[in-house]
Amino acid sequence: MLERPIEKAIFLSRWMMVPFYLGLLVSLAVLVVTFMQELWHLLTHVLDTSEADIILGILALIDLSLAANLVLIVVFSGYENFVSKIDATGHPDWPDWMTKVDFPGLKQKLMASIVAISAIQLLKAFMHIDTTKASSFNNDALMWLVIVHMVFVVSGVILALTDRISSAGHGDTDSKDKADSAAH
Template sequence: MSEQPASAPPNPATPRIMRGFEYVLFNSRWLMAPFYVGLVVALAVLLIKFVRMLLEFVVHAPSYKSSEVILDVLSLIDVTLVANLVLIVVFSGYENFVSRIDTSGNPNWPIWITKIDFAGLKQKLLASIVAISAIHVLEAFLNIETVFDATKMTWLVAVHLVFVISALLLAISDRWSSGDHE
């Protein structure tokens, strides 16, 4: 008969230490909350910038050529898209990484906020970045008569194409990983 080595008696402190460690790790997610509050402050700064741009646009629009009006409108759209991007990150990030948001008390709560998972968040972020990049390229093209810099234009288009290709590759990758590629 072979002797089995006597196993060490379980140490009751080990599970307690593990639970304590897991408790600290789990609750460390709340360290992200100040980041989201900071993004809300950044959103308020964007609002101030938007209002300033809008007031300047309204005051100067009567004397603008149509191309200048279009450029200013594109600038307003650009700031709006960046603000939307911040909002998506705040809500989705908080919901995905910190805590669920109780939407039951507000019937006007947008449905998408609690439905975006991390893959959806990545896609929305990249789609917003592509749209913002497209606006910058369009602004450069519309401004081409006054200032033409071939190198800058090439870089703008190249960076935009990198964003577009990245977004497409991410969408394909997410589709394949979710099993919807059949």
């Protein structure tokens, strides 16, 4: 008697995720403003800036772009996987991946984006080595950036391996079940 209302409440609770996704869309707008500021700064200083600073500016734009992609991936696949299916009919430009990213795929895309963002931060730090006086360069900060990046890389590899092992295990179970039911 209580089971149905409890299950219905649990099922409807998925809609409580919507404010999170809407908030992420607001954060996407913040990233757009930040991107435009960074682009404007780069464009207005292109003639009086060193090559290293131009590269750092471009890396900052790429970093912001990757962060924006990450937000979109989380919003679309999170909404699709946890709240409601998105009707893509009537949208000719609708990318196919948006309605096909499952939870393991989402984890891998998130991890790949985090590794890429970390790599860009590390590259920025390496670019600053040449422009920073040796006395003021912080070796400890660079060491920690490398350590954090390597933790992200190793975590991504482990995540991919566990997902692969998990999916292979499910495949073996499915084929065993099919073989058992064919024998009966």
